[in-house]
Amino acid sequence: MTGNDVVLALVVVTALGFDFTNGFHDTGNAMATSIVTGALPPRVAVGVSAVLNLVGAFLSTAVAATIASGLVESQSVTLTVVVAGLTGSILWNLATWYLGIPSSSSHALIGGVVGATVAAAGTSAVKWHGLVAKVIVPAALSPVIAGSVAALGTYLVYRLTRGVAEGPRTRGFRSGQVGSACMVSLAHGTNDAQKTMGVITLALIADGRLGGGAKAPVWVIASCALAIALGTYIGGWRVIRALGKGLVEIEPPQGMASESASAAVILCSADFGYSLSTTHVATGSILGSGIGRRGAVVRWNIARRMVVAWLLTLPAAALVGALAYWTARGIGGTVGVVSVFTVLVVASVAFFIASRYPAVTPENVNAAWTGSVVPVPPPSDKVAP
Template sequence: MTGNDVVLALVVVTALGFDFTNGFHDTGNAMATSIVTGALPPRVAVGVSAVLNLVGAFLSTAVAATIASGLVQSQDVTLTVVMAGLTGSILWNLTTWYVGIPSSSSHALIGGVVGATMAAAGASAVKWQGLVAKVIVPAALSPFIAGSVAALGTYLVYRVTREVSEGPRTQGFRSGQVGSACMVSLAHGTNDAQKTMGVITLALIASGTLSTGAKAPDWVIGSCATAIALGTYIGGWRVIRALGKGLVEIEPPQGMASESASAAVILSSTDFGYSLSTTHVATGSILGSGVGKKGAVVRWNIARRMVVAWVLTLPAAALVGALAYWVADGIGGTGGVVTIFAVLVLASIAFFVASRHPAVTPENVNAAWTGSVIPDPEPVPATDEVAP
């Protein structure tokens, strides 16, 4: 096995590791509201989400094509660049997961790859028009679109069912949430799993295994689908709590409206090949469901924290990706890639060890949502803003 083969193998393993972190980081996008409202038990919810993420990953490759050839000049990308970009994205994912902030795994990946590419070949190696059109504009608009749809949907479902008694209405919408949550999971697979497929395809092109413009091979699609499904099943309990409990006090009608809005926006963007942040969409939908219900408490202070993380994600991941490239390039050859791989493994272990003290687990998460075990992400002041 040549040094190039070793580096390619490490890049593929690291990319699948990112896909795994994407799965547990973004589980909350699909299942947070369903778990909080009692529509689905936690383990059942993440199990169903895992299966549908797996299925969704096979339904489209449009986003994978955007990542592989639409953001950076393929001829300027080396295996070291791809490895450095993955390092930036994974470290940012782990950091935001640890503190329970639903940042965008997608933008972390894109930021890492763009930063490493710029460090290696300069700003001219980035396809800025594609980056703006396929990433930045959708990132800016999607939370507002999803939030508006969810707000309107929430208003309408409460309006239409205002004569229905509380018990039957709650039970009916809990049942409806099962279907809407499944659609979000399926949509998540069609969009997020594609990004890692695109990165691995980019690495295969850089190594000379595939020609420029080639599509993701079947084994890449299958391995990425499996990795994100496994990550989803492990469950991102910290992020689930922040999304499901921290932003809005969710009731089943709101949950169904927000999930339906998320699924519609994500599936539409996938059809156009937009590398959308499902985290942004889900958060916008949940906030919209709070706005659409008269008298609902919306914790805008926590939302502002999330927005700060969103704004920082692309540049922060790009900076780490660039630093990782400079370290690997300074060491040179296979040794440079092996070094940043080792650093990444050690950092990942450190985050997981630290996360155990304390950790949110499936066994205590239901009690946590009733307020009896784990405190809220931060105290909620008595003067919380209330949606009109």
């Protein structure tokens, strides 16, 4: 095996690692509201979401094509650039997951790759028009559109069911939530798994193993689908808690309205090839469901913190991606890439260990919100590590 083969293998492993973090980071986008309203038990919810993410990954490759050829000049991309870009995106994903902030995995990925590409080949290697048109503009519009649809939907469902008794209405909308949450999971797989497919395809093109403009091979599609499904099944309980409990006090009619709005917006974007942030859409929908219900509690301070994270995601991941590239280039060759990969593994383990003390688990994810992502147990309780 040559040094180039080792680097390519590290690219694939790192990309699938990002896909795994994408899965558990974004599980809350699909299942947070269903879990908090009791429509689905926590472990059942993440299991169903994992299966549907797997299925959704096979439905389209339009977004993968955008990532592979629509954002950076493929001839300017090397395997070192891809590893560095993925390093930036994974570290940002892990940091925001640890803090319980639902930031965009998609923008972390794009930011990391763009930052590493600029560090390697300059700003001319970035297709700025594509970045603005297919990433930044949808990022600005999607939460507003999803929130508006969810607010209108929430208003209508409460208006149309105002004469229905509370018990039957709650049970009915909980059942409806199962279907709408499944649609969000399917849409998430259709949109997000493709982004990693695009990165691996970009690496294969850069290495000369695929021609320019080639589509993702079957093995790339299958491996990315499995990685995001496994990550989803692990469950990002910190983000699930922040979305489900931190933003709005959600009732089943709101949950169904927000999930339906999210699924519709995400599926439309996937069809057009927009690299949309499912986190932006889900968060906008949840906020919209709070606006649409009279008397609902909306915690705008939490929403503002999330928006700040959204604004920082692209530049922060780009900076880390650039630093990772300069580090790998400074050390040189295969050793440089292996060194960056080693730092990534060590940092990932550190984030995981830190998140266990104390942990957010399926057992305490629905505990009353007290302003903290990690529930504060009574003095006599013990939270398992």
